[in-house]
Amino acid sequence: xxxxxxxxxxxxxxxxxxxxxxxxxxxxxxxxxxxxxxxxxxxxxxxxxxxxxxxxxxxxxxxxxxxxxxxxxxxxxxxxxxxxxxxxxxxxxxxxxxxxxxxxxxxxxxxxxxxxxxxxxxxxxxxxxxxxxxxxxxxxxxxxxxxxxxxxxxxxx
Amino acid sequence: xxxxxxxxxxxxxxxxxxxxxxxxxxxxxxxxxxxxxxxxxxxxxxxxxxxxxxxxxxxxxxxxxxxxxxxxxxxxxxxxxxxxxxxxxxxxxxxxxxxxxxxxxxxxxxxxxxxxxxxxxxxxxxxxxxxxxxxxxxxxxxxxxxxxxxxxxxxxx
DNA sequence: TCTATTGTTGACCAATTTGGTCGCCAACAG
DNA sequence: CTGTTGGCGACCAAATTGGTCAACAATAGA
Ligand code: FES
Ligand code: FES
Numbered sequence: 001x002x003x004x005x006x007x008x009x010x011x012x013x014x015x016x017x018x019x020x021x022x023x024x025x026x027x028x029x030x031x032x033x034x035x036x037x038x039x040x041x042x043x044x045x046x047x048x049x050x051x052x053x054x055x056x057x058x059x060x061x062x063x064x065x066x067x068x069x070x071x072x073x074x075x076x077x078x079x080x081x082x083x084x085x086x087x088x089x090x091x092x093x094x095x096x097x098x099x100x101x102x103x104x105x106x107x108x109x110x111x112x113x114x115x116x117x118x119x120x121x122x123x124x125x126x127x128x129x130x131x132x133x134x135x136x137x138x139x140x141x142x143x144x145x146x147x148x149x150x151x152x153x154x155x156x157x
Numbered sequence: 158x159x160x161x162x163x164x165x166x167x168x169x170x171x172x173x174x175x176x177x178x179x180x181x182x183x184x185x186x187x188x189x190x191x192x193x194x195x196x197x198x199x200x201x202x203x204x205x206x207x208x209x210x211x212x213x214x215x216x217x218x219x220x221x222x223x224x225x226x227x228x229x230x231x232x233x234x235x236x237x238x239x240x241x242x243x244x245x246x247x248x249x250x251x252x253x254x255x256x257x258x259x260x261x262x263x264x265x266x267x268x269x270x271x272x273x274x275x276x277x278x279x280x281x282x283x284x285x286x287x288x289x290x291x292x293x294x295x296x297x298x299x300x301x302x303x304x305x306x307x308x309x310x311x312x313x314x
Numbered sequence: 315t316c317t318a319t320t321g322t323t324g325a326c327c328a329a330t331t332t333g334g335t336c337g338c339c340a341a342c343a344g
Numbered sequence: 345c346t347g348t349t350g351g352c353g354a355c356c357a358a359a360t361t362g363g364t365c366a367a368c369a370a371t372a373g374a
Binding site: 316317319323324330335336337338339341342344 | 347373
């Protein structure tokens with residue numbers, strides 16, 4: 001039920017990667033693809049909505065690449081998921097109130113909206129900087145230099 | 158993102174229907190199908206996991222039908238969704254901890270688990286009886302006799 | 315200006331999931 | 345035995361997912 005697709009999962013990892021390299025100028029898609037183990041052609045599609053959403057900037061040509069347009073602490077996970085997976089809602093009608101005139105009569109509607117608010121609460125209160133901080137902390141606990149662990153941000157076993 | 162499928166949505170309506178007819182003996186699938194506007198063949202598939210999960214009892218033959226095995230106040234929405242849609246988790250690894258040895262190193266894992274707990278919190282604290290009560294209250298506000306409105310529990314416009 | 319580099323786009327594809335229908339079988343009341 | 349009712353598996357179409365590929369656009373630097 002209600003699984004996140006690879007868009008959301010990979011995309012979050014891509015942004016975490018960009019957050020970890022914040023301030024280093026344009027990052028090559030090729031490098032992100034290698035570190036996050038995402039195929040380059042697929043990554044190009046993943047990054048598109050993030051660029052369209054004004055979250056990421058891209059530069060073509062030599063010395064090009066992509067970088068965050070906003071500071072990591074200004075990027076909330078709710079925006080990220082919104083861009084990558086669309087509206088955060090367990091059912092259509094919750095996100096699209098006016099299109100469903102029956103909502104006021106529908107009991108389950110109220111519950112699904114509560115679920116939506118619960119999800120949104122978590123994602124809204126988490127920023128990309130939070131993820132970056134947690135990642136660095138985990139690396140420190142491992143007593144390993146950061147650059148040796150940069151590939152270890154996967155969610156797939 | 159993370160939409161509920163018709164299994165979860167229709168199935169919840171089916172249980173709400175059974176909750177509203179609690180104590181009336183076996184309810185015909187045919188009647189549920191008509192009231193909830195679900196095709197009978199599809200309904201038979203929807204009800205299967207609920208029977209397998211011990212939530213609903215079925216009786217075949219004349220004067221048969223289905224009915225709740227537990228009282229509506231003992232049926233939590235979390236169980237319902239669990240039976241109909243599988244584990245409540247935005248990513249596999251959250252539900253399947255031991256199969257994903259990388260979890261402790263993975264930052265996003267923590268976030269997805271927070272999301273899972275948020276969802277579960279809502280569904281765990283809502284029982285079928287809550288839905289029944291809300292439905293009756295909505296009907297009362299409409300000042301209409303109950304039996305005229307029994308079809309109006311849809312979530313689809 | 316030429317070229318190598320890097321991102322952009324859209325067409326295309328296979329696999330999976332979703333949302334069903336249909337036909338036959340099993341159980342049971344009368 | 346017969347009619348009624350649910351159980352179950354095969355089957356199906358459509359949508360979604362998860363990609364690949366080739367052609368193109370932009371740009372930096374020689
Ligand atoms: S291991 Fe589960 S999200 Fe990373
Ligand atoms: S109208 Fe949205 S769930 Fe019923």
